[in-house]
Amino acid sequence: MSHVDDPQTQKANLGFIRASMREPLLTRDREFDLARRWREGGDEPALHELVRSYTRLVVSMAGRFRSYGLPAGDLVQEGNVGLMQAASRFEPERDVRFSTYASWWIRSAMQDYILRNWSIVRTGTTAAQKSLFFNLRRLRARISAETAGQELGDAGRRRIAAELQVPLSDVESMEQRLSATDHSLNALVGDDGDSQWQDFLTAADPSPEQNAIASLDGHQRTHWLHQAMAELNERERHIIRERRLREEGVTLEELGRALGVSKERVRQLEHRAMDKLRVLISAHIERPVDLLPEGEA
Structure with a gap:
């Protein structure tokens, strides 16, 4: 799926x-001071300064994706949403640089966005599937370099599955998803035709006419x-009501x-x-058992 920003954007x-x-x-002392002022006193200017200083981290990470x-x-x-979440949750007393802490939140926010929007088909929601989605290309490229550019074979897929601790079937499925593209069902079939792809889809549900006929038959x-x-x-x-017309008919012994x-x-x-x-019923239908299914003794 391809997305292009307009010139103004x-x-x-x-x-x-x-x-x-x-x-x-x-500096380390300055970011800790800003974090404490926001956390302990709700100092919004301190929060804004902390966030502004690390928007470059957001820009840098966006380039990776x-x-x-x-x-x-x-x-x-x-x-930026992830950066704000990091700023609101950062605990300076843990003696960790804010950039290190914020990186996880920023990356997670971007990855969630990519998974939601990369394809109209949902790609994966579990931690293992997310890891597979964002690491498959890198591992595939590494294996290709080690095998002098050969295509990824079964041995390579098993190696990826073992390294990421996912089933081999997940690797195969994700590889197909990453190599495919989304197509609109409204796209025309052929260069000169006026038929759309959706015109060739077979409906699994009964047609309105079939539903109407079934309803009339049921009433009759x-x-x-x-x-x-x-x-x-x-x-x-x-x-008959107790034995044949209930969802779970009673036994002969209970009815007796x-x-x-x-x-x-x-x-x-x-x-x-x-x-x-x-x-009485056979005068109307060929199989009375359709109305009165056999019960169990």
């Missing part, structure tokens, strides 16, 4: 980069069943206890009721 990005490079570098084809300005904006069959059930006596209707008769007697009554229904 490119000009604005260039101005931001130049301004970032002009910001003075902070330029090969993914996303707008540099968007990468910088996402990196329900009507036939109700008519047939009305011809049974009350005990026969009760047995409820009716005060033996299990065998319930079986006989059910058999007789089913014979009556089959005769």
